[in-house]
Amino acid sequence: MARITFCATPLSSLIIAQPLISSVLMPDAQSPAPEANHAWQELCALDDVPPGAGLYVPHEDWDLAVLRSSDDAVFVLHNRCPHAGGSLSSGWMKDGCVVCPWHTWAFDLTTGACPEAPQFKVQTFPARVCAGRVEAQLIRPNTANRAD
Numbered sequence: 001m002a003r004i005t006f007c008a009t010p011l012s013s014l015i016i017a018q019p020l021i022s023s024v025l026m027p028d029a030q031s032p033a034p035e036a037n038h039a040w041q042e043l044c045a046l047d048d049v050p051p052g053a054g055l056y057v058p059h060e061d062w063d064l065a066v067l068r069s070s071d072d073a074v075f076v077l078h079n080r081c082p083h084a085g086g087s088l089s090s091g092w093m094k095d096g097c098v099v100c101p102w103h104t105w106a107f108d109l110t111t112g113a114c115p116e117a118p119q120f121k122v123q124t125f126p127a128r129v130c131a132g133r134v135e136a137q138l139i140r141p142n143t144a145n146r147a148d
């Protein structure tokens with residue numbers, strides 16, 4: 001299921017929003033409990049990300065890749081490739097995936113799954129553009145195992 005999200009600003013200032021991951025939209029009994037960090041966090045200006053390219057965005061303790069498609073859809077993923085640590089922000093987009101520049105593994109821009117090997121997955125985040133700024137909800141997948 002995909003859904004478009006918008007922030008509370010005039011429509012003229014909105015560009016496009018990334019489809020949300022269904023598990024975020026429809027939490028069930030197995031989903032982690034909601035956290036305080038579900039707030040939208042500003043990452044960069046949309047103009048900082050050229051159409052069809054990515055931008056590395058270190059944000060607090062996150063290493064993020066912000067990717068902008070040629071039709072201005074925006075996606076936010078963890079920057080490190082789960083194969084060997086390539087920078088996904090330096091990759092390219094093809095067929096709804098970001099392709100890692102090191103060994104060309106592809107990861108779905110919305111689910112983070114590798115179509116060729118679904119057991120390999122990169123974390124994705126709900127993203128939107130609000131008043132020309134890229135924002136994301138930086139949700140930790142399993143806070144019970146983290147030592148923050």
Ligand code: FES
Pocket residue numbers: 081082083084085086100101102103104105
């Ligand atoms: S490091 Fe990304 S494909 Fe190898």
